[in-house]
Amino acid sequence: KQEVTQIPAALSVPEGENLVLNCSFTDSAIYNLQWFRQDPGKGLTSLLLIQSSQREQTSGRLNASLDKSSGRSTLYIAASQPGDSATYLCAVRGRSYGQNFVFGPGTRLSVLP
Amino acid sequence: EAQVTQNPRYLITVTGKKLTVTCSQNMNHEYMSWYRQDPGLGLRQIYYSMNVEVTDKGDVPEGYKVSRKEKRNFPLILESPSPNQTSLYFCASSLSEGRGKKLFFGSGTQLSVL
Numbered sequence: 649k650q651e652v653t654q655i656p657a658a659l660s661v662p663e664g665e666n667l668v669l670n671c672s673f674t675d676s677a678i679y680n681l682q683w684f685r686q687d688p689g690k691g692l693t694s695l696l697l698i699q700s701s702q703r704e705q706t707s708g709r710l711n712a713s714l715d716k717s718s719g720r721s722t723l724y725i726a727a728s729q730p731g732d733s734a735t736y737l738c739a740v741r742g743r744s745y746g747q748n749f750v751f752g753p754g755t756r757l758s759v760l761p
Numbered sequence: 762e763a764q765v766t767q768n769p770r771y772l773i774t775v776t777g778k779k780l781t782v783t784c785s786q787n788m789n790h791e792y793m794s795w796y797r798q799d800p801g802l803g804l805r806q807i808y809y810s811m812n813v814e815v816t817d818k819g820d821v822p823e824g825y826k827v828s829r830k831e832k833r834n835f836p837l838i839l840e841s842p843s844p845n846q847t848s849l850y851f852c853a854s855s856l857s858e859g860r861g862k863k864l865f866f867g868s869g870t871q872l873s874v875l
Contacts, residue, residue, distance in 0.1 A: 689849070690868070690869065691866045691867060691869050692851070694864065697863050737803075737804065741855075748806075749794065749806075749864055751803065751806075753803040754803060754804075
């Protein structure tokens with residue numbers, strides 16, 4: 649069964665710092681990996697999607713990488729801002745489980761002014 | 762506008778009173794899913810559907826029912842709600858063709874069972 653973990657569980661940084669969030673998965677037979685942002689009590693907003701054949705995707709200050717063979721993805725946030733404070737979740741879409749999505753528990757990020 | 766619509770946004774009910782949370786998407790997506798989110802437990806899948814009339818249990822299906830009679834709708838039914846089903850619920854959808862297909866979420870339904 650696919651399992652997804654995220655490290656760290658929580659992170660607090662001062663404004664302006666660059667930071668990295670980590671996502672690991674146990675089964676490398678995936679179609680894609682997606683990073684989401686969730687504000688408290690709100691829905692999930694898709695940030696980046698990396699296909700299994702890709703190594704990375706970029707959107708503005710965000711860069712996501714994928715190393716399928718080692719079962720790892722990272723989300724890099726450059727020049728963090730207080731508005732980046734949220735919970736970040738990764739999800740993998742597997743080939744082995746009816747193309748179902750499996751989510752990690754999330755990393756709660758606080759960017760301090 | 763492409764979207765996943767859940768209703769209601771907030772719901773307070775009492776133990777044992779049957780309720781339905783609706784979910785509709787306008788993107789012709791084959792895949793739809795229901796999740797619940799609780800503090801400290803993350804996002805847990807309740808049921809999912811790969812297409813019309815095809816549904817499968819997720820990680821926490823007990824106490825819930827779903828149906829997929831039409832492609833656009835995937836209602837979540839609580840036949841006899843209990844307080845432990847108090848939670849924030851999300852519906853999501855995606856195309857079934859695996860590669861490069863994003864998962865889209867509804868805005869959520871906050872359910873309180875008294």
